[in-house]
Amino acid sequence: MTRPTRKSRKRAPLNRERVLDAAIALADQGGFELLTMRRLANELGVEAMSLYNHVASKDDLLDGMVDLVFAEIEPPSTDGDWKTAMQKRAISTREALGRHRWAIGLMEGRTNHGPANMSLHNAVLGCLRGAGFSMEMTVHAYSMQDAYIYGFALQEVDMSPESAEDFAAEAQRQMCEYQALLADYPHAAEVVGGHIAKVGYDYATEFVFGLDLILEGLDKLRDN
Amino acid sequence: MTRPTRKSRKRAPLNRERVLDAAIALADQGGFELLTMRRLANELGVEAMSLYNHVASKDDLLDGMVDLVFAEIEPPSTDGDWKTAMQKRAISTREALGRHRWAIGLMEGRTNHGPANMSLHNAVLGCLRGAGFSMEMTVHAYSMQDAYIYGFALQEVDMSPESAEDFAAEAQRQMCEYQALLADYPHAAEVVGGHIAKVGYDYATEFVFGLDLILEGLDKLRDN
DNA sequence: TGCTCGGGCTTACGTTGTAAGCTTATGACG
DNA sequence: CGTCATAAGCTTACAACGTAAGCCCGAGCA
Numbered sequence: 001m002t003r004p005t006r007k008s009r010k011r012a013p014l015n016r017e018r019v020l021d022a023a024i025a026l027a028d029q030g031g032f033e034l035l036t037m038r039r040l041a042n043e044l045g046v047e048a049m050s051l052y053n054h055v056a057s058k059d060d061l062l063d064g065m066v067d068l069v070f071a072e073i074e075p076p077s078t079d080g081d082w083k084t085a086m087q088k089r090a091i092s093t094r095e096a097l098g099r100h101r102w103a104i105g106l107m108e109g110r111t112n113h114g115p116a117n118m119s120l121h122n123a124v125l126g127c128l129r130g131a132g133f134s135m136e137m138t139v140h141a142y143s144m145q146d147a148y149i150y151g152f153a154l155q156e157v158d159m160s161p162e163s164a165e166d167f168a169a170e171a172q173r174q175m176c177e178y179q180a181l182l183a184d185y186p187h188a189a190e191v192v193g194g195h196i197a198k199v200g201y202d203y204a205t206e207f208v209f210g211l212d213l214i215l216e217g218l219d220k221l222r223d224n
Numbered sequence: 225m226t227r228p229t230r231k232s233r234k235r236a237p238l239n240r241e242r243v244l245d246a247a248i249a250l251a252d253q254g255g256f257e258l259l260t261m262r263r264l265a266n267e268l269g270v271e272a273m274s275l276y277n278h279v280a281s282k283d284d285l286l287d288g289m290v291d292l293v294f295a296e297i298e299p300p301s302t303d304g305d306w307k308t309a310m311q312k313r314a315i316s317t318r319e320a321l322g323r324h325r326w327a328i329g330l331m332e333g334r335t336n337h338g339p340a341n342m343s344l345h346n347a348v349l350g351c352l353r354g355a356g357f358s359m360e361m362t363v364h365a366y367s368m369q370d371a372y373i374y375g376f377a378l379q380e381v382d383m384s385p386e387s388a389e390d391f392a393a394e395a396q397r398q399m400c401e402y403q404a405l406l407a408d409y410p411h412a413a414e415v416v417g418g419h420i421a422k423v424g425y426d427y428a429t430e431f432v433f434g435l436d437l438i439l440e441g442l443d444k445l446r447d448n
Numbered sequence: 449t450g451c452t453c454g455g456g457c458t459t460a461c462g463t464t465g466t467a468a469g470c471t472t473a474t475g476a477c478g
Numbered sequence: 479c480g481t482c483a484t485a486a487g488c489t490t491a492c493a494a495c496g497t498a499a500g501c502c503c504g505a506g507c508a
Contacts, residue, residue, distance in 0.1 A: 014486080037465065046487075049466075053486050058465065108329035108381055115408075122409035129411055135419035143379070144434035148368070151375020155367070157332055184339075185346035187353055195359035210368035213441040214434075238455080261496065273497075274456055282496065 014046060016054045020064045024100065027065070032102035062106050067114025069103045072096040075123035082131030083215045089124065090149050090211050094204075097153040104153045132223045141218045148214055156203050238270060240278045244288045248324065251289070256326035286330055291338025293327045296320040299347035306355030307439045313348065314373050314435050318428075321377040328377045356447045365442045372438055380427050 022043050027035045037058060041048040055061040074092040076085035097104050113121075124145075128138045182189045246267050251259045261282060265272040279285040298316040300309035321328050337345075348369075352362045406413045 036463080038463085047489080049489080050487050052466075105329070105332035108332075108378060110382065111385075118405075118409050118412065122412045125415050126411035129414070135415055136423075138415060139419060139425070140430065140433050143376075143430055144372070144437065147375035147379055147434060148372050149375065150378050151371035151373065152367075154332060154374050154378060155371055158334070161335075181342075185342050187350035188342065188346045190353070191349050191359055191362060195363060199360075201363070206364065206367055209364050210371060210438075213368065214438065217437045217441045260494080262494085271457055272495095273458080276497075277455055 014044060014050065014054055016064070018044065019051055019054045019061070020068055023061055024065050024068060027102045028100055032105065035102075063110065063112045063114060065100075066103055066106050066110060067116045069096055069100050070114065070120055071116035072099070073116075073120055075120055076127040078127060078130060082127055083219060085127055086124075086145065086215060087208070087211060089120075090145060091208070093149050094153055094156075094207055097150075098156070101157050104150065104157055107150070133218075133221075134223070137218075137221055140221075144214060144218070145211075148210060152207055152210070160203065238268065238274065238278055240288070242268065243275055243278045244285070244292055247285055248289050248292060251326045252324055256329065259326075287334065287336045287338060290327060290330050290334060291340045293320055293324050294338065294344055295340035296323070297340075297344055299344055300351040302351060302354060306351055307443060309351055310348075310369065310439060311432070311435060313344075314369060315432070317373050318377055318380075318431055321374075322380070325381050328374065328381055331374070357442075357445075358447070361442075361445055364445075368438060368442070369435075372434060376427075376431055376434070384427065 019040070023035060023040055026040055026043055037051055038048040041051055044051075051061075055064065072092075073096050074089060076082075076089040078085075124142060125138060128141050129135075133141055178189075178193075182193075243264070247259060247264055250264055250267055261275055262272040265275055268275075275285075279288065296316075297320050298313060300306075300313040302309075348366060349362060352365050353359075357365055402413075402417075406417075
């Protein structure tokens, strides 16, 4: 039982988890620059300083948010083909970073790796070791996959417009500049105008293309 | 001649280039969080608001800085082997991002690509097209290389300590936590303690390992 | 000589993260 | 049941940030 006492018309008590969840929700829907201690507190029906009873600082809050994003990533399964396991966790990572587009930006310079991050890290290394990679090759394989995954996510956030209005504005701007583009950057114009404009560009399939190339290449370097 | 007039004891006049250069120098040596309009102005012997005669806003300043970093990257040469050309520009990119560790963090969400960025972009696409890649494969090759390059740079900034003191503090902390690490993350402990602690970890060689694997893989997909 | 105006300077405002201290409900214990 | 410590809220306050508005001075030209 242990109800919160009979006079439960009062708002639910704050705790670290509720703070982090609200922070993630706020950043997800309003953009990262909206995440302000006062606004977050407001969202929770509370004053800014009250948050500091549950997070040590804004940096601590951000660390917590990042680790929650890592917690959303499906760790690789240990049984079955290592390549499909790695592919699935890579895709899961891209999806998580896509749901929380602010996260990739927070990872820069942030050295406090949370438990979810460490745990995922550990699971991936275990998967590779179990697949027969030497320690040296495990390091290579890990480094390579993560570089690709995070780099792809970074580019995706960079280039794909956040909202529909942004997209329209950007398209408009690009059309205006198209003349200059054609003249100054002919190869870019060729590829953009001659290929992407026709067949389009799908981030998801682009992602797995490169991913598979990497995994294939790594597979040939197992046990040696 | 056109000396700045005879009474040249006055300080040199400000201009956009001097502002950007000073901003880069400040961020390089003091860290990105030191880059403040007031401090930057101070560095130039000027008041904060004077900077706004040469940059439209702080965002504009940051855009300009990023493009100057892109300008440091050697574009690929058009003659010779495409793989070595791509390898050289990749290495040049990593080096530039290493000289200016704040740059990779600024690229997130920044959609205003400057001329140096566009020009490099164009040169890389031209190199790939010249090497015989189809338009479709050119897009794949470009996307893949950039994802890897920027992702690697991102990880490098993330994990390598900025200064010697930071490094010492981090090493100390890691030793304290080593027990927990061993227990909770056995595979991570194995790889870190059993391999990296012995042979070390060199970012530069790690970088070219993955890069070469990618370039080799792409080479097999030319002209089809 | 006087006007224009680019490029400095001063002042001021709103917003941010957070330190310091006050208040109040809760739950343990004499 | 009363008392009192403690956790968790609130209020106030401050320094630092980006930048809008407007002043002012000196150089170049009529």
